[in-house]
Amino acid sequence: MTISQQLNEKQKKHLWPNHLLYYQDPLPLDRGEGVVVWDVDGNRYLDFFAGILTTSVGHNNQRVNERIHAQVDKMLHSSTLYPNAAHLEYAEMLGKITPDGLDTFYFGATGTDADESAVLLAQVHTGNTEIIALRHGYSGKSQMAMTLTGQSSWRMGPVHIGYVRHAMTPYVYRALGNLDETRYVQACLDDLQDVIQTMTSGRIAGMILEPIQGVGGFITLPDAYLRGAAEIVRAHGGLVIIDEVQTGFGRTGTHWWGHQHSGIKPDIMTMAKGIANGMPLSAVATTADIAQSLVGAGLTVSTFGGNPVCCAAAIGTLEEMMNQYNPDHCAAVGEELEAGLKHLQQKYPIIGEVRGRGLMQATEIVSDPVTKEAAPHLANAVLEAGRQAGILIGKGGMFGNVLRIAPPLSATKEDVAEALQKLDIAFARVQEMA
Numbered sequence: 001m002t003i004s005q006q007l008n009e010k011q012k013k014h015l016w017p018n019h020l021l022y023y024q025d026p027l028p029l030d031r032g033e034g035v036v037v038w039d040v041d042g043n044r045y046l047d048f049f050a051g052i053l054t055t056s057v058g059h060n061n062q063r064v065n066e067r068i069h070a071q072v073d074k075m076l077h078s079s080t081l082y083p084n085a086a087h088l089e090y091a092e093m094l095g096k097i098t099p100d101g102l103d104t105f106y107f108g109a110t111g112t113d114a115d116e117s118a119v120l121l122a123q124v125h126t127g128n129t130e131i132i133a134l135r136h137g138y139s140g141k142s143q144m145a146m147t148l149t150g151q152s153s154w155r156m157g158p159v160h161i162g163y164v165r166h167a168m169t170p171y172v173y174r175a176l177g178n179l180d181e182t183r184y185v186q187a188c189l190d191d192l193q194d195v196i197q198t199m200t201s202g203r204i205a206g207m208i209l210e211p212i213q214g215v216g217g218f219i220t221l222p223d224a225y226l227r228g229a230a231e232i233v234r235a236h237g238g239l240v241i242i243d244e245v246q247t248g249f250g251r252t253g254t255h256w257w258g259h260q261h262s263g264i265k266p267d268i269m270t271m272a273k274g275i276a277n278g279m280p281l282s283a284v285a286t287t288a289d290i291a292q293s294l295v296g297a298g299l300t301v302s303t304f305g306g307n308p309v310c311c312a313a314a315i316g317t318l319e320e321m322m323n324q325y326n327p328d329h330c331a332a333v334g335e336e337l338e339a340g341l342k343h344l345q346q347k348y349p350i351i352g353e354v355r356g357r358g359l360m361q362a363t364e365i366v367s368d369p370v371t372k373e374a375a376p377h378l379a380n381a382v383l384e385a386g387r388q389a390g391i392l393i394g395k396g397g398m399f400g401n402v403l404r405i406a407p408p409l410s411a412t413k414e415d416v417a418e419a420l421q422k423l424d425i426a427f428a429r430v431q432e433m434a
């Protein structure tokens with residue numbers, strides 16, 4: 001038995017059977033260096049999914065590790081009952097890159113926690129209850145986050161929180177009635193208006209939006225939709241909550257935050273994943289005014305939120321992002337990735353669409369580019385063939401047919417060139433069987 005086989009046996013025996021595992025033979029990873037990882041049997045892979053867009057400044061990053069080690073030797077934990085320097089230093093630093101005014105924070109341990117806290121804040125501040133989310137969106141695994149989520153596969157069990165309503169997502173590749181983008185965006189905005197007017201009291205607490213729906217398959221919301229939605233939400237008394245869990249920290253290129261391409265300004269913003277290069281940390285950012293409405297509304301505490309070791313990791317991560325792996329770097333390397341994937345699309349008709357921004361790119365896999373019939377079996381085959389060729393990528397989308405390509409932000413143009421060669425091999429193998 002190989003070490004992989006032994007670990008896979010233990011996984012089956014000891015962990016819940018509904019853990020989603022990639023690959024027919026699951027792949028236990030052992031160690032990483034930059035954008036490269038090795039499995040427990042010593043095989044090398046380019047990591048172009050970065051632990052779900054989380055290893056933001058590369059595996060085994062020296063600066064991050066040094067920060068972690070220094071904090072570990074001082075104190076592992078204190079809880080939010082006591083102010084701690086790493087927590088506060090990071091809050092101050094993060095406030096330098098968040099949009100103007102959004103410099104008051106709550107730190108939690110997961111994206112789910114951040115989205116839950118953001119919704120609660122919007123409810124407390126507005127005095128309204130109802131929340132609008134988008135179909136195909138993803139918010140996490142608590143009851144409320146599953147209710148916000150707009151994909152049946154991630155809504156396990158009874159999902160019955162009655163104050164959440166879902167509006168149509170501007171999924172341009174699959175536009176209703178094949179409308180062109182401008183008309184489709186308008187149709188989706190009309191739907192949002194209609195949902196608020198017909199399915200709520202008309203006075204909402206807010207709307208949660210991912211600038212690029214991550215788990216949904218990197219569905220990139222058109223800028224005009226984000227602008228129109230923000231206007232409609234505010235006209236109905238709601239706050240605009242932007243979920244930057246996947247799109248944050250420069251990943252989409254040029255800007256620190258994915259929504260900034262559209263020019264809108266959120267009232268509340270959530271972030272997690274890449275914030276601390278893999279250490280569990282999340283944050284909710286808002287204005288001092290909005291945060292002030294929490295006074296007297298009830299107390300908050302988080303045992304693990306703002307943990308000093310995680311905050312030390314976040315400080316090191318942000319230093320790396322500010323110094324080298326900044327939004328302009330992501331834009332430049334992302335441009336190469338996008339161009340390379342578009343070139344592959346010319347060669348392989350199973351690639352129905354290439355979409356995304358910066359270092360967050362997807363290919364939607366179809367059996368026929370004209371009918372756009374989703375081909376999850378081919379997407380799976382590309383994932384497996386990629387592994388054989390030595391590259392790890394992700395999967396997503398309501399139909400399970402979208403390949404998500406999102407390396408650490410520290411990826412270089414040379415890494416992208418190597419990745420494209422490996423993906424070329426994988427796509428060629430699968431196109432033959434299509």
Ligand SMILES: Cc1ncc(COP(=O)(O)O)c(C=O)c1O
Binds near residue numbers: 109110140210243246
């Ligand atoms: C956009 C978005 N929001 C929230 C979450 C939930 O984050 P977590 O898994 O850390 O709870 C995720 C996780 O994938 C996500 O993609």
